[in-house]
Amino acid sequence: MDGRDEIEGLIALMARLPGLGPRSARRAVLHLLRKRVQVMAPLAAAMGAVAEHARDCPVCGNISTGEICAICADPDRATGEICVVEDIADLWAMERGHAFKGRYHVLGGVLSALDAVGPEELGIPRLIDRIRAEDIREVILALNATVEGQTTAHYIAEALEPTGVRITTLAQGVPIGGELDYLDDGTISAALRARRSL
Known part of the structure; x- marks a missing residue:
């Protein structure tokens, strides 16, 4: 595989990530290539470490690199x-x-x-x-x-x-800063049913 194929392979992998299409993936890879020492190498090392050590927390199901996640381990x-x-x-x-x-x-x-x-x-x-x-x-x-x-x-x-x-x-209804005109009918109905006294 020549260098160009490797770069195209990286772009194709990046394009699989949520929120990234082929054009965004191409821009991201170009940025990584321009910042190989400062960004790409540390990112690759961090991804390798997480890929090797990440596991589901056996207590709650969160993802962690320890035996149990930090939330379950925290006595507070x-x-x-x-x-x-x-x-x-x-x-x-x-x-x-x-x-x-x-x-x-x-x-x-x-x-x-x-x-x-x-x-x-x-x-x-x-x-x-x-x-x-x-x-x-x-x-x-x-x-x-x-x-x-x-x-x-x-x-x-x-x-x-x-x-x-x-x-x-959880309460359901109008979000803080929400305007009624922009809300869907279900949200307005839920907010009306969950109304409270002032």
Whole structure:
């Protein structure tokens, strides 16, 4: 394989990344090539290390390079609250807000009969075991407001009912800074149903 083929192969691989098409990948690779020492070499080393050491946290399902993830290892996060999310991207989004100080449980998807995804595939029995073992008082269901997400939330709520744990969901409705004219009908309906006194 000559040098040009190797560069085209790198562009093709970069184009597979979310948010990058062929043109964006070409620009990114060109930038990396111009900054081989400062950017490309350290990036390649970091990617190699993560590829070798990354693993799913056996406790919550987050991704980590340690035995368990930093959130599960942090004793200050043992607040008696678990936030259930659909995937790791949702966990990272919650962490960006710095509002939740408890622990997480990553389902890795939602219930789907068409895709043969049932409770076992989502680790729901493992969630129930965690609730008992970690003395959990509240489970926050932070699942997407899709039909599948809400079906999964309903299933989990029913499955957890015998544990006596408090089950809550995220509020849904008008986002901060949102204008009614730009919101979809479902968001407006959810906001109206979740209205509260001032």
